[in-house]
Amino acid sequence: MDWIGEAIEKVRKKRPLVHNITNYVVMNTTANALLSIGASPIMAHSPEELYDIISIADAVVINIGTLDDRWIYSMEKAARLATQLEKPVVLDPVGAGATRLRTETAVKLLENRSVKVVKGNYGELFALAGEFGKTKGVDSAIKDPDMAKSISLEVARKHNVVVGMTGPIDFVTDGKELYSIASDGINLEKVVDKVTGLGCIVSAITGAFVAVEGPLRGTLAGIATFKAVAELASEEAKTPGLFHVKLYDWLYMIDGNAVKEKVIVKKLL
Amino acid sequence: MDWIGEAIEKVRKKRPLVHNITNYVVMNTTANALLSIGASPIMAHSPEELYDIISIADAVVINIGTLDDRWIYSMEKAARLATQLEKPVVLDPVGAGATRLRTETAVKLLENRSVKVVKGNYGELFALAGEFGKTKGVDSAIKDPDMAKSISLEVARKHNVVVGMTGPIDFVTDGKELYSIASDGINLEKVVDKVTGLGCIVSAITGAFVAVEGPLRGTLAGIATFKAVAELASEEAKTPGLFHVKLYDWLYMIDGNAVKEKVIVKKLL
Amino acid sequence: MDWIGEAIEKVRKKRPLVHNITNYVVMNTTANALLSIGASPIMAHSPEELYDIISIADAVVINIGTLDDRWIYSMEKAARLATQLEKPVVLDPVGAGATRLRTETAVKLLENRSVKVVKGNYGELFALAGEFGKTKGVDSAIKDPDMAKSISLEVARKHNVVVGMTGPIDFVTDGKELYSIASDGINLEKVVDKVTGLGCIVSAITGAFVAVEGPLRGTLAGIATFKAVAELASEEAKTPGLFHVKLYDWLYMIDGNAVKEKVIVKKLL
Numbered sequence: 099m100d101w102i103g104e105a106i107e108k109v110r111k112k113r114p115l116v117h118n119i120t121n122y123v124v125m126n127t128t129a130n131a132l133l134s135i136g137a138s139p140i141m142a143h144s145p146e147e148l149y150d151i152i153s154i155a156d157a158v159v160i161n162i163g164t165l166d167d168r169w170i171y172s173m174e175k176a177a178r179l180a181t182q183l184e185k186p187v188v189l190d191p192v193g194a195g196a197t198r199l200r201t202e203t204a205v206k207l208l209e210n211r212s213v214k215v216v217k218g219n220y221g222e223l224f225a226l227a228g229e230f231g232k233t234k235g236v237d238s239a240i241k242d243p244d245m246a247k248s249i250s251l252e253v254a255r256k257h258n259v260v261v262g263m264t265g266p267i268d269f270v271t272d273g274k275e276l277y278s279i280a281s282d283g284i285n286l287e288k289v290v291d292k293v294t295g296l297g298c299i300v301s302a303i304t305g306a307f308v309a310v311e312g313p314l315r316g317t318l319a320g321i322a323t324f325k326a327v328a329e330l331a332s333e334e335a336k337t338p339g340l341f342h343v344k345l346y347d348w349l350y351m352i353d354g355n356a357v358k359e360k361v362i363v364k365k366l367l
Numbered sequence: 368m369d370w371i372g373e374a375i376e377k378v379r380k381k382r383p384l385v386h387n388i389t390n391y392v393v394m395n396t397t398a399n400a401l402l403s404i405g406a407s408p409i410m411a412h413s414p415e416e417l418y419d420i421i422s423i424a425d426a427v428v429i430n431i432g433t434l435d436d437r438w439i440y441s442m443e444k445a446a447r448l449a450t451q452l453e454k455p456v457v458l459d460p461v462g463a464g465a466t467r468l469r470t471e472t473a474v475k476l477l478e479n480r481s482v483k484v485v486k487g488n489y490g491e492l493f494a495l496a497g498e499f500g501k502t503k504g505v506d507s508a509i510k511d512p513d514m515a516k517s518i519s520l521e522v523a524r525k526h527n528v529v530v531g532m533t534g535p536i537d538f539v540t541d542g543k544e545l546y547s548i549a550s551d552g553i554n555l556e557k558v559v560d561k562v563t564g565l566g567c568i569v570s571a572i573t574g575a576f577v578a579v580e581g582p583l584r585g586t587l588a589g590i591a592t593f594k595a596v597a598e599l600a601s602e603e604a605k606t607p608g609l610f611h612v613k614l615y616d617w618l619y620m621i622d623g624n625a626v627k628e629k630v631i632v633k634k635l636l
Numbered sequence: 637m638d639w640i641g642e643a644i645e646k647v648r649k650k651r652p653l654v655h656n657i658t659n660y661v662v663m664n665t666t667a668n669a670l671l672s673i674g675a676s677p678i679m680a681h682s683p684e685e686l687y688d689i690i691s692i693a694d695a696v697v698i699n700i701g702t703l704d705d706r707w708i709y710s711m712e713k714a715a716r717l718a719t720q721l722e723k724p725v726v727l728d729p730v731g732a733g734a735t736r737l738r739t740e741t742a743v744k745l746l747e748n749r750s751v752k753v754v755k756g757n758y759g760e761l762f763a764l765a766g767e768f769g770k771t772k773g774v775d776s777a778i779k780d781p782d783m784a785k786s787i788s789l790e791v792a793r794k795h796n797v798v799v800g801m802t803g804p805i806d807f808v809t810d811g812k813e814l815y816s817i818a819s820d821g822i823n824l825e826k827v828v829d830k831v832t833g834l835g836c837i838v839s840a841i842t843g844a845f846v847a848v849e850g851p852l853r854g855t856l857a858g859i860a861t862f863k864a865v866a867e868l869a870s871e872e873a874k875t876p877g878l879f880h881v882k883l884y885d886w887l888y889m890i891d892g893n894a895v896k897e898k899v900i901v902k903k904l905l
Contacts, residue, residue, distance in 0.1 A: 608884030
């Protein structure tokens with residue numbers, strides 16, 4: 099996976115403009131994450147300006163974390179415009195499975211062919227696979243590598259998208275190829291659940307990588323890069339306040355060697 | 368107050384799901400505070416998903432800091448659903464007294480019997496006591512321990528709720544029992560007013576404590592724990608940027624011994 | 637510019653109440669920046685409470701960073717009320733030039749005589765000068781000192797406002813007098829583009845300075861103070877996470893001597 103380092107350099111050089119329609123909780127978090135990795139974020143949701151924004155954007159990230167009827171309208175309009183303007187969409191179905199509104203909104207957005215990548219946790223993707231389960235809020239409790247693989251393949255094939263499924267081990271698949279992304283996670287395990295928006299950071303920076311590498315490689319690079327960043331931050335910070343600060347520092351400092359050292363990407367299929 | 372340490376452990380073990388309808392300014396702050404203390408936050412405001420969310424929540428926190436007609440509608444619906452689903456509501460009447468809209472919205476929400484706790488500062492609770500005053504924004508200038516006690520008792524009795532009144536000395540009452548919570552505050556005094564959302568953190572984590580301890584003990588534990596956390600953070604950080612970071616670190620590290628060492632809880636009535 | 641240190645002390649002593657109608661991304665950022673410099677922030681957008689809020693405010697800051705029809709309605713109402721109540725308005729036309737909606741909204745707000753200051757980057761002010769260009773999101777790529785001077789004078793004269801134009805060198809003008817604000821920027825250059833909301837911090841604290849010094853001196857003091865703060869933070873932090881934290885610390889610690897040492901203000905006209 100030597101190309102991941104080059105992908106990071108591409109993001110820094112090209113500074114892709116990533117348009118985000120995201121949740122209120124992480125707007126600041128994801129804008130700062132995109133800036134730190136070297137991309138250029140824009141947050142905009144007004145239906146009246148979506149055409150102008152998406153025209154100049156290199157990728158669109160739609161995150162349903164604090165959705166309501168007005169924002170759903172904007173998300174759907176953005177997805178349609180992205181199809182028309184041929185811009186790739188990354189969907190983060192935050193909380194799918196926790197409420198019917200979230201599951202249905204995510205599924206409806208998935209029907210749009212501009213959605214090239216879905217990045218979610220186990221519980222969210224379980225819900226999108228047509229199985230129904232209740233996730234405990236946005237945290238997925240269930241962690242089973244084998245079921246995770248099947249679910250990710252199922253969602254990818256069913257919706258014709260690249261799936262990035264994050265958890266202790268991450269899986270990325272386009273329905274044919276399947277990759278796992280792992281780290282030793284010793285330091286990470288305790289602190290990683292104590293900062294909000296880490297999954298949202300992954301989908302935001304995946305938008306930047308998809309802009310320079312396309313859906314499959316972009317999702318692999320986005321998830322692998324963030325896993326390395328989180329590892330490096332957790333080595334320096336054992337508490338959530340400091341860990342949060344170090345995430346931006348490491349998004350800024352990360353390079354191909356650090357990713358190779360901290361993360362193992364395996365091709366399973 | 369040896370049980371406060373056990374309450375902290377209960378929060379960490381049970382990870383109560385705290386549903387927040389809160390203001391835009393502190394959504395990230397309060398989600399991170401809840402994660403740091405060991406609870407599980409979910410932010411959601413769409414009327415269409417409130418039933419699903421409150422069904423799985425252990426407590427609901429309503430914070431009116433950036434209210435408007437659509438959010439007031441959601442808050443009122445959430446309060447009704449919480450009554451129906453028997454989930455405790457913590458109300459943070461941010462800015463009550465500063466505008467008529469805030470005072471009236473808080474009073475209307477208080478009429479709902481699902482509201483078990485009101486957590487506010489002196490000025491906000493003064494406004495809810497039926498007296499009218501103008502607070503200087505969300506910062507209450509007036510600090511008078513004796514009047515604070517009377518006002519907290521009055522609000523608790525009038526609205527049949529537990530009142531948590533925060534300031535240099537905090538007061539907690541259910542209208543019969545009355546407690547004060549104090550710390551030496553030497554380091555705290557200068558820096559505590561320089562970070563936004565500290566009151567909102569208190570009401571958010573009080574939601575977590577109410578879920579595991581009920582309204583009176585939950586409010587005592589929430590306020591006492593945060594006071595200790597703020598003391599500990601202010602000992603390590605004399606400037607607002609670093610102090611803000613340290614708050615999450617100490618929410619994560621706090622235990623019963625640290626609370627006992629930093630905070631004095633007295634039963635006054 | 638010895639008076640800038642005194643202006644900082646005035647802000648800390650008077651604690652002006654700055655009402656912000658701002659974007660979701662930076663609500664927390666700007667509230668914390670205002671608290672750190674010593675002012676008192678209030679975030680409120682509901683049309684129903686704008687009169688009550690603006691009545692007690694010392695300045696109003698309108699930032700169009702995540703605008704939509706409902707927020708535009710609030711911004712326009714706030715501008716009208718500010719005229720009626722004689723409160724100065726600082727406008728931050730975030731993203732003007734990037735979309736027609738933003739340019740038109742900013743121009744329409746500028747027609748209100750309560751707008752005393754427009755604080756934007758090169759691209760945004762270029763758009764307001766009646767020239768049309770597309771900015772790359774909210775980051776202006778184009779950096780030309782001479783054109784910057786002309787544009788700032790043109791906007792100031794056309795709209796009868798004070799213009800604060802920020803970039804590698806900042807310019808402040810009321811259409812007659814023209815000032816440049818510069819620093820050596822050696823440390824700053826790399827990290828300053830990696831944190832979101834720095835321009836929004838400038839317009840927020842400019843609101844506080846305008847409340848105590850009036851439009852021209854307030855804008856000079858706000859921009860010069862932040863430039864010194866950013867320099868000092870960048871000397872201590874070479875990475876964006878830590879740099880962001882240090883900004884609040886230095887907003888809290890900044891004084892007149894530090895501004896004089898770090899920043900050169902020149903009167904050009």
